[in-house]
Amino acid sequence: MSLPDFFFDRVTADIRQQMDGVIALTEQLARQRLTADGEACLASVAEAAAGVSRMLDAARDLRRTTSRDVQLDLEPIRLREVMDEIHDRWQPRAAAAGVTLLVSYDGEPETAAMADRKRLLQIFDGFIGEAVGAQARGAVEASLQARSGPDGVTLLGRVRGPRDGGWDEQDVEARIRSIEGRLGLEAAIGAMLSRRLLAGMEGQLRREANAGASDTAAFEIRLAPVVEAAGEAPAEDAGRPAHILVVDDNATNRMVAQSLVEMFDCTSEAAEDGEEAVEAARSGRFDLILMDIKMPRMDGVAATRAIRALPGPVAQTPIIALTANADPEDAESYLAAGMNGVVEKPMKPEHLLQALQDALAPGAAAAAA
Numbered sequence: 001m002s003l004p005d006f007f008f009d010r011v012t013a014d015i016r017q018q019m020d021g022v023i024a025l026t027e028q029l030a031r032q033r034l035t036a037d038g039e040a041c042l043a044s045v046a047e048a049a050a051g052v053s054r055m056l057d058a059a060r061d062l063r064r065t066t067s068r069d070v071q072l073d074l075e076p077i078r079l080r081e082v083m084d085e086i087h088d089r090w091q092p093r094a095a096a097a098g099v100t101l102l103v104s105y106d107g108e109p110e111t112a113a114m115a116d117r118k119r120l121l122q123i124f125d126g127f128i129g130e131a132v133g134a135q136a137r138g139a140v141e142a143s144l145q146a147r148s149g150p151d152g153v154t155l156l157g158r159v160r161g162p163r164d165g166g167w168d169e170q171d172v173e174a175r176i177r178s179i180e181g182r183l184g185l186e187a188a189i190g191a192m193l194s195r196r197l198l199a200g201m202e203g204q205l206r207r208e209a210n211a212g213a214s215d216t217a218a219f220e221i222r223l224a225p226v227v228e229a230a231g232e233a234p235a236e237d238a239g240r241p242a243h244i245l246v247v248d249d250n251a252t253n254r255m256v257a258q259s260l261v262e263m264f265d266c267t268s269e270a271a272e273d274g275e276e277a278v279e280a281a282r283s284g285r286f287d288l289i290l291m292d293i294k295m296p297r298m299d300g301v302a303a304t305r306a307i308r309a310l311p312g313p314v315a316q317t318p319i320i321a322l323t324a325n326a327d328p329e330d331a332e333s334y335l336a337a338g339m340n341g342v343v344e345k346p347m348k349p350e351h352l353l354q355a356l357q358d359a360l361a362p363g364a365a366a367a368a369a
Contacts, residue, residue, distance in 0.1 A: 008060075012060050013324060017294075019056070024252060024256035025256070027046075027346075028256065028259060030046075047096075055185070058125075058189045058193050061122070061193055062196065070196070070200025073116050073331065074115060075116075076226040077112060077115050077120075078110065078111070079105070079144060079146045080105045082144065083104070089121075090132070094132050097132055097135070098137055099135045099137070100140070102141045103143070104144075105143070105144050106145040107144075107145060107147065107148075108146070111148055113146075113224065119197050122194060123198055124194075127142075127217045127219075128140065128159055129186065129187045130217075131159055131160070131161025133179075142157075144157050144158075145158075151225075153225065154222050154223075155222075157220075158216050158219075160216040161215070161216075176188050203219050242266045242360060244261045244267070245268070245286040246258050246269070246290045247276070247292055247295070247300070247303070248322065249295040256347070258270060264353055264356065266356075274291075274295055274300060277291065278303055282310060284313065286317055288317065288320065289307070289317055289318070289319045290320050290322055293325065304338050304339055308338040318359035320343055322347070323345060330342075341355040
């Protein structure tokens, strides 16, 4: 890694960590009683923070896809749920821009495939962001058609927006510069990233001219079928709540994590760095550890290795990584260090709950150790 790349990663990771704290605090405040003006201000802060986080993620991913193949984190996903998420994340932004967003899915509701959910969302994000930004009024249509076959699932995605003329896929750089000039840096980063991801997934892109003043970006991707595997059932309730150790050097992050686990009827204690975590783990009183990665004195990876080296059953305590760096290769390194799962910051309650259930399933900790 070159020195500029090193500083880019450090700066973006630092900013992202601060924004994670802002997002987490807005989610906590949203559960409080506020005046109408307070709710409006809070919504504006939350949207601004989410926008910064999106741009940081896209810029980091864009840089990482310039020098090597696109890394995919494949998992079984229901394709209809992808479009539901597209609707939820883009509807408020489209409405704020005075644009009507129409999202549709054509396929069996339960159709699933092996795919990288984040990458699929980023591909749609690029084209929808471009269309919403260019549309002064009227509607933008986003659709996904899923067709199952013997070799997997074929996806045909379409985003219909205003015609801007002069579209030429052979001159991508000129088009991206034009998007930046007209729509801003976030739209330009998203548009470039969506094209690179699509190429990395061996997808095909074409532009379809429509009657009137609109055209459609259409892309096709082939996905592997879901291979059913026998899994273990989640652990049964042992009659007491799980006791969880939250490890993070940031006080805001500790507060948010503890609030979430308590929302799941668990109890918790906190540690401020890896050394404290190892000492606390020796007691054997924790059912699971939520471990931040970047911390002073001892980071999360080193702390996990130290816990796995402890004598007795405490070495098998389930450990979940909490990190803003949840790319596939990063996640693989955390799992290789002995962690049981990875939850990306800012934490979504449903993602954390699923990780807790997976890590507490019978045999999960022993397999990691």
